Amino acid sequence: MTMSRRQQLVRAAAQLQMAAADVRTIAAQREAASSAINATDADAVWLGTSEPVSGQTTLRRAWTSHRRPPEPDLRFDPSVPQPARIYSYWLGGKDHYPADRVAAEEVIARRPQVVAGARANRAFLARAIRFLVAECGIRQFLDIGTGLPAPENTHELAQAIAPDCRIVYVDNDPLVLVHARALLTSARQGSCDYLEADLRDAPTILAGAAETLDLTRPAAVLLLAVLHFITDTDGPAAIVAALARQLAPGSFVVISHLTGDFAPGPVLAGVEAYNTLVPTTLKPRTHSQVSALFAGLPMVPPGVVPLTEWRPVLAGQSPVSADMYAGIAHTAITRRRITT
Ligand SMILES: C[S@@+](CC[C@H](N)C(=O)[O-])C[C@H]1O[C@@H](n2cnc3c(N)ncnc32)[C@H](O)[C@@H]1O
Numbered sequence: 001m002t003m004s005r006r007q008q009l010v011r012a013a014a015q016l017q018m019a020a021a022d023v024r025t026i027a028a029q030r031e032a033a034s035s036a037i038n039a040t041d042a043d044a045v046w047l048g049t050s051e052p053v054s055g056q057t058t059l060r061r062a063w064t065s066h067r068r069p070p071e072p073d074l075r076f077d078p079s080v081p082q083p084a085r086i087y088s089y090w091l092g093g094k095d096h097y098p099a100d101r102v103a104a105e106e107v108i109a110r111r112p113q114v115v116a117g118a119r120a121n122r123a124f125l126a127r128a129i130r131f132l133v134a135e136c137g138i139r140q141f142l143d144i145g146t147g148l149p150a151p152e153n154t155h156e157l158a159q160a161i162a163p164d165c166r167i168v169y170v171d172n173d174p175l176v177l178v179h180a181r182a183l184l185t186s187a188r189q190g191s192c193d194y195l196e197a198d199l200r201d202a203p204t205i206l207a208g209a210a211e212t213l214d215l216t217r218p219a220a221v222l223l224l225a226v227l228h229f230i231t232d233t234d235g236p237a238a239i240v241a242a243l244a245r246q247l248a249p250g251s252f253v254v255i256s257h258l259t260g261d262f263a264p265g266p267v268l269a270g271v272e273a274y275n276t277l278v279p280t281t282l283k284p285r286t287h288s289q290v291s292a293l294f295a296g297l298p299m300v301p302p303g304v305v306p307l308t309e310w311r312p313v314l315a316g317q318s319p320v321s322a323d324m325y326a327g328i329a330h331t332a333i334t335r336r337r338i339t340t
Helices: 005-034 055-064 083-091 097-112 116-133 154-161 174-183 204-207 236-245 266-278 287-293
Strands: 140-144 166-170 192-195 220-224 252-258 323-330
Touching: 083 097, 083 116, 083 174, 097 116, 097 166, 097 266, 116 252, 116 323, 140 154, 140 204, 140 252, 154 166, 166 174, 166 204, 174 192, 192 204, 220 236, 220 323, 236 252, 236 287, 252 287, 287 323
Parallel strands: 140 166, 140 220, 166 192, 220 252
Antiparallel strands: 252 323
16 A cells, blocks of 8 residues: 555655554553653663653653643553563563562563573564564564563664665554554664554454555565464464465565473473462463464574574574574465455
8 A cells, every 4th residue: 555645745744643642641540650660761661771762851841741640541550460560570671560570580580591692582583573574584573472562662673774774663562552653663664563452353454554564565464572472262372374465475474472392390390380470361382383373374584493492593503592593484375354
């Protein structure tokens, strides 16, 4: 779908308005949470560093505005640990609350490697995007289970190589979308859009994505560290297949997924701790179970492998271990429309 310049400007203005509203929402939520991070930290969403983040001036102004805060979002409860915020804690970000930190630390106590695993997963994201953009010519990404903004987000990685890349970020955590809209801003030549949707609702995701992506052309669907939140009952392989069926020939599906294969005892203990505290439960899967999630799609070499071994930058070296598998598949040659 090609948008006129005027449509693009109208859309950009609407996105800016939403971002401004979102920044105010973030501020109100932080105020409402008595245990929220302190005011200095609130100026940056990613604080693995003390460096200023891009857009900080705008954000600081918004957070200190004297506007009346919006009504609290009832879906946001800082006392309930959430996957995105726990993951942010492991990555060294600062967008988490005590309940998230307790859950994150309980897992660390049982499987300390979870921290290295989370960071290795981000490194895999970077390798996968560079491969898809530079070697496969992909310019469109549907990133489902986006997580909170962190260094090297999908659009930054992709647009650093090809500024015209278009990205749709999807998450079912409203707070993730609030942060994403405020901070994940596209290069001028490309585009970023944001959808609040559940991975289990492929038709809604595809319909929303089609507003920004041209699904008659190749695209990559990113499912990084998200399918392990989908229970067997919800049919994760069928979900992947439903998404893949709607992609044009030459498209790709990227998956990374938690496994207990390398250290069953400690990983299971960590998962039990997580599932006791967090309503969105985790399901680790074996190599054959993760391979089955690709639903028979042809794999890009080296196939489904331990995540750090998927085309490592330094061949023959696996600097960190991660309790995760990763793989990238081609989509099928023919495509069919989902009927709803
Ligand atoms: C561990 S984070 C992964 C973030 C990012 N994909 C990465 O790999 O760095 C998992 C994300 O998936 C989201 N998520 C979990 N279940 C989901 C679902 N059913 N639909 C959409 N998003 C979901 C969470 O809100 C969280 O932001």
